[in-house]
Amino acid sequence: MRVTFTVNGERREADDVWEGESLLYVLRERLGLPGSKNACEQGECGSCTVYLDGVPVCSCLVAAGQAQDREVRTVEGLAEGEDRLDPVQEAFVEAGAVQCGFCTPGLLVAAHDLIARTGQPSDAEIREALAGNLCRCTGYEKIMEAVRLAAARRAETRGGSPEVGP
Amino acid sequence: MTQRTSPGHRVRELTTAVSGGIGESPVRPDGTLKVRGEFAYSSDLWHEDMLWGATLRSPHPYARILAVDITEAVRMPGVYAVMTHEDVPGANIYGLEHADQPVLAVDVVRYQGEPVALVAADHPETAQRAAKRIRVEYEVLDPVTDMVAAAKGEGPALHPDGNVVRYLRIRKGEVEATADVMVVGEYEVGMQDQAFLGPESGLAVPAEDGGVDLYVATQWLHVDQRQVAHALGLPLEKVRLTLAGVGGAFGGREDLSMQVHACMLALRTGRPVKMVYNREESFFGHVHRHPAKIYYEHGATRDGDLVYVRAKIYLDGGAYASSTPAVVANAATLGAGPYKVDNVAIDCWGVYTNNPPCGAMRGFGAVQAAFGYESQMDRLAERLGMDPVEFRMRNAIAEGDTMPTGQRIDSPAPVAELLRRVRDLPLPPERRGRVDIRELPGGVSNTTHGEGVVRGVGYGVGIKNICFSEGFDDYSTARLRLQVIGGEPTAMIHTAAAEVGQGLVTVKQQIVRTELGVERVTVHPMDTSVGNGGSTSASRQTYVTGGAVRKACHTVRDRVLRMAAHRLGVPQEGLSLAGGKVVDARGAALADLAEVLGEEVVEATEEYRHRPTYRVDAERGQGDAHVQYGFAAHRAVVDVDVELGLVRVVQLDCAQDVGRAINPQAVLGQIHGGSAQGLGLAVMEEIQVVGGKVRNPSFTDYLIPTILDMPPMTVDVLELADPHAPYGLRGVGEPPTISSTPAIVAAIRAATGRALHRVPVRPEHITGT
Ligand code: FES
Ligand code: FES
Numbered sequence: 001m002r003v004t005f006t007v008n009g010e011r012r013e014a015d016d017v018w019e020g021e022s023l024l025y026v027l028r029e030r031l032g033l034p035g036s037k038n039a040c041e042q043g044e045c046g047s048c049t050v051y052l053d054g055v056p057v058c059s060c061l062v063a064a065g066q067a068q069d070r071e072v073r074t075v076e077g078l079a080e081g082e083d084r085l086d087p088v089q090e091a092f093v094e095a096g097a098v099q100c101g102f103c104t105p106g107l108l109v110a111a112h113d114l115i116a117r118t119g120q121p122s123d124a125e126i127r128e129a130l131a132g133n134l135c136r137c138t139g140y141e142k143i144m145e146a147v148r149l150a151a152a153r154r155a156e157t158r159g160g161s162p163e164v165g166p
Numbered sequence: 167m168t169q170r171t172s173p174g175h176r177v178r179e180l181t182t183a184v185s186g187g188i189g190e191s192p193v194r195p196d197g198t199l200k201v202r203g204e205f206a207y208s209s210d211l212w213h214e215d216m217l218w219g220a221t222l223r224s225p226h227p228y229a230r231i232l233a234v235d236i237t238e239a240v241r242m243p244g245v246y247a248v249m250t251h252e253d254v255p256g257a258n259i260y261g262l263e264h265a266d267q268p269v270l271a272v273d274v275v276r277y278q279g280e281p282v283a284l285v286a287a288d289h290p291e292t293a294q295r296a297a298k299r300i301r302v303e304y305e306v307l308d309p310v311t312d313m314v315a316a317a318k319g320e321g322p323a324l325h326p327d328g329n330v331v332r333y334l335r336i337r338k339g340e341v342e343a344t345a346d347v348m349v350v351g352e353y354e355v356g357m358q359d360q361a362f363l364g365p366e367s368g369l370a371v372p373a374e375d376g377g378v379d380l381y382v383a384t385q386w387l388h389v390d391q392r393q394v395a396h397a398l399g400l401p402l403e404k405v406r407l408t409l410a411g412v413g414g415a416f417g418g419r420e421d422l423s424m425q426v427h428a429c430m431l432a433l434r435t436g437r438p439v440k441m442v443y444n445r446e447e448s449f450f451g452h453v454h455r456h457p458a459k460i461y462y463e464h465g466a467t468r469d470g471d472l473v474y475v476r477a478k479i480y481l482d483g484g485a486y487a488s489s490t491p492a493v494v495a496n497a498a499t500l501g502a503g504p505y506k507v508d509n510v511a512i513d514c515w516g517v518y519t520n521n522p523p524c525g526a527m528r529g530f531g532a533v534q535a536a537f538g539y540e541s542q543m544d545r546l547a548e549r550l551g552m553d554p555v556e557f558r559m560r561n562a563i564a565e566g567d568t569m570p571t572g573q574r575i576d577s578p579a580p581v582a583e584l585l586r587r588v589r590d591l592p593l594p595p596e597r598r599g600r601v602d603i604r605e606l607p608g609g610v611s612n613t614t615h616g617e618g619v620v621r622g623v624g625y626g627v628g629i630k631n632i633c634f635s636e637g638f639d640d641y642s643t644a645r646l647r648l649q650v651i652g653g654e655p656t657a658m659i660h661t662a663a664a665e666v667g668q669g670l671v672t673v674k675q676q677i678v679r680t681e682l683g684v685e686r687v688t689v690h691p692m693d694t695s696v697g698n699g700g701s702t703s704a705s706r707q708t709y710v711t712g713g714a715v716r717k718a719c720h721t722v723r724d725r726v727l728r729m730a731a732h733r734l735g736v737p738q739e740g741l742s743l744a745g746g747k748v749v750d751a752r753g754a755a756l757a758d759l760a761e762v763l764g765e766e767v768v769e770a771t772e773e774y775r776h777r778p779t780y781r782v783d784a785e786r787g788q789g790d791a792h793v794q795y796g797f798a799a800h801r802a803v804v805d806v807d808v809e810l811g812l813v814r815v816v817q818l819d820c821a822q823d824v825g826r827a828i829n830p831q832a833v834l835g836q837i838h839g840g841s842a843q844g845l846g847l848a849v850m851e852e853i854q855v856v857g858g859k860v861r862n863p864s865f866t867d868y869l870i871p872t873i874l875d876m877p878p879m880t881v882d883v884l885e886l887a888d889p890h891a892p893y894g895l896r897g898v899g900e901p902p903t904i905s906s907t908p909a910i911v912a913a914i915r916a917a918t919g920r921a922l923h924r925v926p927v928r929p930e931h932i933t934g935t
Contacts, residue, residue, distance in 0.1 A: 018291060034174040034210035035203020039363040039413070040445040044865035047363060075203035076172075085201065093197035096831040099839065100667025101200030102363040102413030108201060124604050130873045134865070136363050136414050137667050139838030140873040142831075 008077025024059040046133030049106035075105035091150035099137035173204040187680030191831035207411035208383035209367035219441035220293035224275035227858025229304040256399030276485035279450025309520035309858035313482035316517035336787035339509035345465025345473035356852035358455040364413015366423040367442040370432035377404025386701040409692040415666035417526030449863035453525030458534035474509035488525030490516040496531030503539040504629040510570040540908030578886035584799040607812035624912025627799040628904030631792035632897030643697030644714035660690035663699030663711035669832035681719035683743035705897025713774035721770035798822035798901035800909035811929025825896030844906025
């Protein structure tokens with residue numbers, strides 16, 4: 001079958017897609033977007049997380065056909081512009097939240113969504129929001145740090161005042 | 167054709183021009199690619215016209231193969247090749263230390279998941295379906311599954327030399343020593359999985375010269391190259407490996423997985439072949455941590471001085487040897503722990519069974535022993551009425567002491583200091599009043615509001631050998647080139663040492679910046695066109711490859727300074743490189759490095775070896791087997807719901823000596839990550855094997871710590887230089903994995919009063935049901 005949808009703002013189509021192919025497979029193997037990762041393909045690790053119509057989903061659990069005429073945004077589309085990084089991407093690099101980086105694309109989408117929704121999430125909120133994203137390298141300490149950093153920076157640039165004092 | 171090429175399809179060099187020498191934490195050169203989704207992991211590679219490979223594996227732990235029929239599979243549309251053991255072009259046998267494992271099974275399978283046949287097809291699903299159409303007729307045999315029985319020689323021999331892969335004994339002082347107080351304990355460690363997130367994968371591209379280029383995620387390119395070439399019947403130079411992006415390793419990529427298979431299919435079809443395991447196949451596609459059965463007896467004086475330790479340690483190596491001999495060496499030589507004890511008798515066996523093959527995993531033999539001896543330390547302290555930290559500190563080994571092997575510790579060993587530091591870190595506040603249920607065991611499952619929840623605190627400390635031991639010729643190679651590019655002095659560093667996420671690419675750049683005073687440093691892709699880099703294991707790469715990079719820098723620097731001295735008409739003595747300039751002894755700039763270099767390309771390749779080690783003798787296990795020892799201590803605070811047996815680790819703190827923190831941020835990353843894997847072993851991670859079969863090969867059933875399971879950590883890093891090591895550094899990656907497990911279990915014991923002799927601790931061990 002043919003599947004057509006918007007990826008990172010661009011209309012794309014994939015031909016000869018099998019019924020059983022996931023959105024993840026089509027992104028990675030048919031559309032040249034291998035940024036979203038395939039650590040389990042069972043909905044357990046979050047490494048394949050993408051936005052589908054603005055909502056983070058595990059793309060390994062979405063049949064490619066379900067994406068028809070919808071909007072997908074992947075890690076490749078998080079930054080606005082070629083040589084810019086989104087604040088959450090920047091914070092992950094700076095804080096040392098990236099080791100092997102295999103969990104990173106999914107975590108970035110999940111963290112990006114969390115910050116967009118909540119502004120400055122508490123630690124408990126960060127943990128809750130990222131509970132579906134496994135990372136085997138970092139023990140999550142630096143990921144926590146990166147999300148706090150990204151949220152604080154975003155609050156600054158948006159003119160919101162970061163929390164001060166106790 | 168909808169496919170487009172992406173930056174993520176191809177391995178590339180990494181360049182950054184930032185400041186940041188050793189002791190600083192510059193950003194990773196691959197960081198930007200990784201956060202943009204443009205870093206080429208082995209499973210991302212793509213090639214015009216590539217085919218997909220699949221593996222047919224044995225469903226039985228032990229069986230004779232009576233017949234293999236590939237007729238149906240070959241006929242399927244889209245299938246390009248089906249291969250069995252008859253098609254292995256070279257020697258159908260490989261292995262890290264002993265070649266005992268077939269590339270494809272011949273007449274017997276020795277574990278569930280053993281590869282039997284291969285398929286290449288134009289779609290991964292077609293390849294999988296074709297593999298299922300291969301008919302294999304088995305005569306199922308009774309598997310050998312009991313490691314202790316295997317050590318005793320019971321049951322059928324699975325390999326020509328019997329089922330004991332290695333037996334090692336350590337004897338020091340009086341074997342028959344007696345003491346005022348003694349404790350005896352039996353301990354068990356379950357089978358842990360590395361559970362790296364990036365699945366085994368790679369791309370094999372057939373070459374014009376009849377050879378093959380393999381892009382793969384591995385821990386050691388050259389040892390793969392040797393084994394692959396041997397199996398393909400090709401000379402080494404026709405099998406060229408390049409490291410593709412590695413999604414974590416932790417020991418699980420030391421052995422071959424799909425390397426030979428993909429190359430066989432590529433050479434047969436004349437097309438590039440990509441293989442990617444899914445998570446289930448990954449559980450069968452790599453070795454695991456050896457499960458262990460351990461018997462300890464410790465004796466101490468009434469005053470609390472250790473008198474003797476006796477141990478029997480059994481390690482289940484599964485169907486093939488992998489690195490079992492070295493794991494046995496670690497468990498035995500480190501089996502007394504970081505403690506002073508004059509009388510030692512340790513016997514250790516690594517055996518073959520029909521369980522899944524076990525080999526390297528972070529902590530490598532030291533993890534299993536530490537769970538045993540640390541449990542014993544707590545029991546001894548309790549028996550003596552002493553504080554567990556005081557008791558450990560009193561018996562802690564220190565510089566100048568000798569190990570049970572007779573090896574004298576000749577660099578800092580601040581075991582007591584680490585314990586003191588971790589004990590003195592602030593404790594989390596007591597739970598009081600209404601608590602957020604997210605902070606209780608069971609979390610949002612809402613199993614308790616605090617009733618039945620008891621807090622406990624526990625400690626653990628461990629010891630690990632750093633670098634390869636027992637006389638292994640352990641070295642690394644670095645090629646360094648310095649030249650002016652675009653008006654700027656630019657260094658290019660080339661090694662074959664595998665970056666698996668730990669940050670070696672950053673460390674190499676930092677060393678070059680420090681030694682040559684340049685900012686712009688390019689990391690060449692890691693491949694076999696440069697000399698051996700040795701394995702990314704045993705916490706050794708910063709030490710050994712770092713040493714090689716430093717040495718290559720010195721050679722290049724000396725040449726450049728000679729050029730500068732000649733040009734400037736000054737003596738070379740006292741000149742050095744800093745901030746892109748040639749400077750004199752007082753730090754005054756004499757010339758721009760770029761000017762001195764001009765059109766010249768200065769290049770050097772150097773090998774670095776750490777000091778030699780020796781095999782221990784067979785009688786008493788005596789000898790200087792190890793290069794360096796690493797130590798870490800943990801304190802764990804847990805809340806346990808004693809009614810339901812649920813555990814929440816509230817805080818996990820660590821103190822570790824790293825000699826010199828070459829990259830402080832990466833050091834913390836290793837300590838956090840290592841501690842998390844220790845937490846996993848303590849309370850959740852186990853491959854459940856019944857009758858030789860794996861019951862839980864998925865992330866649904868094999869649980870690793872999530873961000874909700876990991877508590878905040880405070881880490882105290884000590885830097886006591888080791889005079890024998892480059893920059894005084896000490897390997898970092900493994901020690902934190904060793905001590906975190908026993909600390910957490912000790913905390914659970916403190917909360918529950920349960921003996922807990924097995925990890926992972928399960929709810930029923932706590933509730934006693
Ligand atoms: S790959 Fe989709 S959740 Fe793991
Ligand atoms: S950085 Fe390796 S899995 Fe998260």
